[in-house]
Amino acid sequence: MAAHVQDVFMLFGDSITQEGWEPGHNAFGQRLTHVYARKLDVLNRGFSGYNTDWGIPVFEQCIAKTSDPSAPKIRVLAIWFGANDACILPSPQHVPLARFVANLKQMVGMVKSPASPRYSPTTRIILISPPPVDTFVRRAELQARDPPIALDRGFEVTQGYAEAVRDVAKEEDVAFVDVWTAVWEATGKDERSLSKFLSDGLHLNEQGYQLVYQELIKTIATKYPDVHYDNLGPTFPPWAEIDWENPSNSLYTVRKAD
Template identity: 70%
Template sequence: MSAHVLDVFMLFGDSITQGAWEPGRNGFGQRLSHVYARKLDVLNRGLSGYNTIWSIPCLEQCLAKSADKSAPKLRVLTIWFGANDACIKPSPQHVPLLTFVSNLERMVEMVKSPTSPHYSPETHIILISPPPVNTFQRRADLESRNPPLKLDREFETTRSYAQAVRDVASEKGVAFVDVWNLLWEASDRNEQELSRFLSDGLHLNAEGYRIMYEDLVSTIAREHPEVHYDNIGYVFPAWAEIDWANPDKSLYVTKRDE
């Protein structure tokens, strides 16, 4: 099968995106790959440890150029950053809040601006906020390492970066998944209860990914129903629809509900 037969659903982010296929976590990437099988190629472009400064050059290389008519269409792009940008100084991952906002805006404009070499008006962008950090769990994890490390994130700081993602999504008119508030409300607004959804105070466990995935799918159904998996047909026909006497006739014609 050519890599260009299917259009693309790209997941771009940090380690929380990269780990979305990790065995045992039932991550959102794994689940999306299942429901979009034979409909869209779900691509993992998660970059563990990256912040938005380091990620912009990578996104430029991941996005096809508008002039390349042979490239597959990017139908959906999720952008999920903030967990590392919100690190406190002197962490090299720290990105000032206003710079973080500017970087997110630049990522969106790479796709939405007609003057961008990567302009793609058919692409649906979804911004995702970082999850809340459980500083109790995070501190214990860092102090258990050899050598021990100091706490590198603060609860309220991460909240401000999550709010910034919401603000950018509103300003740019793109969809938004509020993971911060989803998990905060699910934990009854109790920081220590966040351990039900986080594996180490920072990364989502299976239950955290379940909540995130369900809201992402609901957001797609509400904001961009044309790219919900229920509304996209198979690229290749179901086996019972193949012309068995002359299979090439049906198999070289893609079947897609645009």
């Protein structure tokens, strides 16, 4: 029998991914885990403060090589970066836009390219853009620190990185969740209204994560309906379908043949 029992839905990114599982943010992480229960294991691989430069070495360790038969299959892989890469110099988190694009392509290629040792043709890849930055709230939050910190992000700069994510998704023919536009339009395109969806000018609040959840599920339904939770059966059979006389006949089948 294989060492694993269930395929995986992995979210890989920065603090905006990491915080999606915090109490009060259950509109995102908890809801994903709930709808995919007994179908896919939803994994949080968010790393606060990380950019794509620092993410790539971690990504290489999170994605198993094709030659490892004991590793669970990643059926859905959502990559969510840009919020830190878009920091303004001299921030050490800053990654130039061209290198950010190259880094995203490298991550996608690790999974999508037949030449990659991590090649997985059954993995459905989704790129997610960062949300807008509320520079009014972000500046006030940084200035209130001891010592005060200068504004580290720009509204238009982050928008440019969000657009770059969209372009990479189109070029690589993978799904795209446009969080930037969804949040921006939900505010009526008013930066001072971003506090409805952001907790500190940068990170999403519960309403923000709820919006992301809706956009993510909608994208999966449209682009990758085969891995939508409504179209996946349970890893193990419902109790009424178990062979009660010989339960091992039905309970030791880890997955159907691909």
